[in-house]
Amino acid sequence: MRDTTRRPLLLALLVVSALLAVWLVARAADTGPTGGTDATQRHTASASASASPSVSGTDPVSGLPWIAESALPREARDTLALIAAGGPFPYPRNDNQTFQNREGLLPQERRGYYKEFTVETPGEDDRGPRRIVTGAGGEKYWTEDHYDSFERIREGT
Template structure:
């Protein structure tokens, strides 16, 4: 009787541990969320076009090295990532929106000043 109880408890614990670990969640990914380029705000698409053309950029800090200090993007050597301002209508400064590009061609978008990123799918 005790053996049956213990085996049932262990089975329940294994089940609960497997369900809460996130491994059974098909929506979970190891990288950042994604966004289609066409679903970005118009200003972000315009900034992407400027990046593709190599500028000129409206802000002096556009093209500056992005340090990835938040460690939300895959880790690479310093200088791998560069950031560009995405204008925010009504903002008196550069606002919170940025595009960050990597030397491997990857592009990330943030609209909350680096608190989160979405990989841009082109």
């Protein structure tokens, strides 16, 4: 009697385990790193959403709060102008280099997708904590606390 009740239980446990494994693999595929076309389409869609006049709220792609370009410190706006001009950057060994997103606060993308740029911090004798991080899709992010938090920059506002 005992063997006949164990077999259905083991079979049910095996089926549930297999379904859980399939679900986890499918979920990882949905949230894992993406290549250029999908990422570009997502960021292009978010760029069109950013054309609205409101600067409050949350970016639907990254889940991060928006910050208006005009609300950034002058040094950050200067860095945005340098990025648009292609440099020269004040810290060439560090600026325009790959940002690895180790903190996982930005949308997950392939390695090399993000670049970081130093934003001068008055009173600091080193690079300081402020950065702008850009994505290959044109999106830009601001951190004033050395990657502990980010805001999505709404340019032209």
